Amino acid sequence: MKRSIGAKPVLYPTPTLVVGTYDAQGKANAMTAAWGGICCSKPPCVAVSLRAATYSHGNIVARGAFTVSVPSRDHVREVDYFGVASGRDQDKFSQAGLTAAASEVVDAPYVSEFPLILQCSLLKQVEIGLHTQFIGEIVDILAEEDCLDERGRVDVLKLRPFVYAPENMSYFALGEDLGRAFSIGKELRGD
């Protein structure tokens, strides 16, 4: 039996994306965003939504670039910190004990300790309401070598990312493999 729970921003699961930017003084900043995801295959693009009040919002508008660092479960605590502090008040990288590395392809820093880095050039800025959606073209991806399989593709079991569950307000690891995509449903097609 279903019942209405009202209009609210709820979806399961949402990712934990760490957005890297430079401020006007060139100080690296990082913030955690759960509102985002891939939004186009060609050109490859990722979207992240930020409130105008955040420090990172102004940084992206000014620099036209950002990175999305995907953390592994080894850094849940630092990721949570990146979501509860502001770069206006603190040097978040040093406070978290993490390293800001400069992207070689876009004007933005990334979290050196995190295993997967999407380096993005700002393609579109979409004003929706409380949040602005920044659509970044993925210019290049950096990955830790030990997270790649023998064919050079990212292996999620080596990457060990985690997700955010909005109403639980908790982070969760990934669990068991439930089956091959574009495969296990084919028999229902009847061909």
Add this chain to the structure above:
Amino acid sequence: MKRSIGAKPVLYPTPTLVVGTYDAQGKANAMTAAWGGICCSKPPCVAVSLRAATYSHGNIVARGAFTVSVPSRDHVREVDYFGVASGRDQDKFSQAGLTAAASEVVDAPYVSEFPLILQCSLLKQVEIGLHTQFIGEIVDILAEEDCLDERGRVDVLKLRPFVYAPENMSYFALGEDLGRAFSIGKELRGD
């Protein structure tokens, strides 16, 4: 050590969203999309990106509405099928053995057997490249009662959603709880 793996649409994890629409004849259709996520809190909005070639794309443009049904792990096979067949060729609901229910608040159907339903009115259509991003305002959410906690919030452990891992091309369940959001990182703030 990091290395470049090029520019491609890769992110971990991505959700498995089943988009419900009506075609011109009023036939219900469902397709699976992994490119999407929440994109605004006020008004609450969800984004899904679809190629113009899909049957659902034309349906959303014509009707100005869609639903996003979040499946539980009990229906991985049907979700995969919704991603590998077209509503142009098949009645996907009957082929999957699932039930199309009419939303009472928007002009779109949803998957009755799935536990969480975002009912959306089309707010913006953003042309990016191969994919069009549809931003839907979440008018109301329906949830199965047995997926709610005692305060009426969705409990992800009862919902049992799953994620898609792009380069593994597999679906994964959620695993262990790694800690409270907006909490475990606070001590790093030093206040």
